[in-house]
Amino acid sequence: MIPVVTAAEAARMDQGASDPVDVLMDRAGLAVALEAADMGMAYGSRVVVLCGPGNNGGDGYVAARYLRRRGVDVRVEALADPKTEAARHAADAARTAGVPIGPLSPPGRADLIIDAIFGGGFRRGLPAAIRDWMDTVLPVLAVDVPTGVDPDTGAATDGSFAARRTVTFGGLKRAHLAAPEICGLVTVADIGLAEGDPVLRVVEDADADRPSRAWNAHKWSAGSVLTVGGSEGMVGAAVMAGRAALHFGAGAVGVASAQPQAVATLAPELLTYPLEDVDRLMDRYDVVLVGPGLGDLFDIVAQVMRSADKVVVDADALRSLDALTGSTAELVITPHAGEFGRLSDEDPGSEGARRLAEAIGGVVLLKGWPTFVTDGGTPWAIVSGGAELATIGTGDVLAGMTAALWARGLSPLEAARSAAHWHGVAAADLAQQSTVTADRLASHVGRWSGV
Numbered sequence: 001m002i003p004v005v006t007a008a009e010a011a012r013m014d015q016g017a018s019d020p021v022d023v024l025m026d027r028a029g030l031a032v033a034l035e036a037a038d039m040g041m042a043y044g045s046r047v048v049v050l051c052g053p054g055n056n057g058g059d060g061y062v063a064a065r066y067l068r069r070r071g072v073d074v075r076v077e078a079l080a081d082p083k084t085e086a087a088r089h090a091a092d093a094a095r096t097a098g099v100p101i102g103p104l105s106p107p108g109r110a111d112l113i114i115d116a117i118f119g120g121g122f123r124r125g126l127p128a129a130i131r132d133w134m135d136t137v138l139p140v141l142a143v144d145v146p147t148g149v150d151p152d153t154g155a156a157t158d159g160s161f162a163a164r165r166t167v168t169f170g171g172l173k174r175a176h177l178a179a180p181e182i183c184g185l186v187t188v189a190d191i192g193l194a195e196g197d198p199v200l201r202v203v204e205d206a207d208a209d210r211p212s213r214a215w216n217a218h219k220w221s222a223g224s225v226l227t228v229g230g231s232e233g234m235v236g237a238a239v240m241a242g243r244a245a246l247h248f249g250a251g252a253v254g255v256a257s258a259q260p261q262a263v264a265t266l267a268p269e270l271l272t273y274p275l276e277d278v279d280r281l282m283d284r285y286d287v288v289l290v291g292p293g294l295g296d297l298f299d300i301v302a303q304v305m306r307s308a309d310k311v312v313v314d315a316d317a318l319r320s321l322d323a324l325t326g327s328t329a330e331l332v333i334t335p336h337a338g339e340f341g342r343l344s345d346e347d348p349g350s351e352g353a354r355r356l357a358e359a360i361g362g363v364v365l366l367k368g369w370p371t372f373v374t375d376g377g378t379p380w381a382i383v384s385g386g387a388e389l390a391t392i393g394t395g396d397v398l399a400g401m402t403a404a405l406w407a408r409g410l411s412p413l414e415a416a417r418s419a420a421h422w423h424g425v426a427a428a429d430l431a432q433q434s435t436v437t438a439d440r441l442a443s444h445v446g447r448w449s450g451v
Contacts, residue, residue: 006174041067047111048074052121104130112139117130141167152173155178203417230255240442278303294315314399354379371424382421384423400442423441429444
């Protein structure tokens with residue numbers, strides 16, 4: 001889990017650290033220098049470090065000193081003299097190590113720009129002296145947050161550096177998730193800061209469980225999922241959801257559809273039923289997934305909500321908040337931003353998702369980038385997927401995966417969190433081989449099922 005903290009909380013973490021500021025600064029500067037080395041900066045490379053007057057600038061002075069030791073042709077251009085004691089010591093140490101330090105000048109030749117001007121300490125009002133540097137086409141490595149970016153919102157109303165990479169410390173800021181095109185690839189360096197109180201948690205592999213099967217498992221004990229949907233012209237959505245559930249480890253998957261013969265033809269591995277059989281099937285399946293390709297068959301949604309114990313609500317079933325709040329079933333709902341707008345007056349973000357989860361008494365999996373998952377507590381952010389998922393049907397695959405993990409024994413929150421993470425991982429992997437389509441992804445996710 002990677003915590004996401006506000007700028008104010010990050011400052012509190014700095015103040016609460018057990019190590020002195022100069023020790024923390026040395027570790028931070030070393031992390032920046034190592035990132036620069038990973039970007040190819042070695043003996044003879046030309047690096048310009050732009051330093052501000054605060055501790056972000058201090059990190060830059062330290063990075064310059066370490067790069068100088070590596071043989072890099074590095075110089076510091078300072079916006080202003082250091083104002084903190086730790087930054088002054090860092091500047092003195094860099095100068096002693098042979099790093100040239102001078103005032104900010106117009107951009108020149110370089111292989112890399114290190115932006116250590118303001119970082120997370122930026123609020124508003126950019127000095128005119130840095131404008132030309134912000135327009136550079138040279139690669140930029142930012143320290144903490146690219147200068148000009150609000151660390152809490154990702155907004156850059158007055159312009160900003162556009163970093164290829166960013167090194168931050170102790171945890172992510174909201175800006176790293178809200179403005180990936182500005183922050184680039186973000187590395188979180190552990191420099192010994194105090195533990196913070198996160199506003200979000202970013203999911204890592206270790207947070208995304210996949211239950212193992214008992215050695216004596218059979219198809220009905222390994223987790224069973226019933227998908228309800230697939231009206232005329234939309235059978236494919238129910239099939240994709242069902243196939244994804246099966247490939248992601250459910251032992252038995254059925255589809256109740258208005259066109260059961262079409263489902264059987266497309267996916268003979270799935271059990272098929274007519275919609276009128278839904279009531280009698282409720283007790284047979286562990287989890288019911290309702291909505292993929294359902295169309296306007298809203299009576300079926302009410303029927304499922306009355307009879308099922310565990311329901312994943314997706315796509316066309318997400319038409320009415322009354323239907324969700326009036327149900328006694330455990331719920332996981334999987335809206336995208338547009339569907340979320342029909343269910344809530346909140347903005348479709350982490351806080352809006354949290355409040356909707358409270359309203360329905362269930363789990364909200366809000367699809368997007370990042371994807372947010374919450375049961376009303378601190379939301380989880382999933383960043384494993386990317387633009388390759390912007391194609392029809394991939395949401396049906398995710399719903400099927402979520403239902404499968406819930407049926408296999410995870411809690412609804414764990415199932416939604418884990419499914420969203422591995423959905424993104426599988427899509428990113430598939431994108432390296434071919435175009436991501438829902439039919440390919442529904443099969444490909446099986447590599448990460450844990451079965």
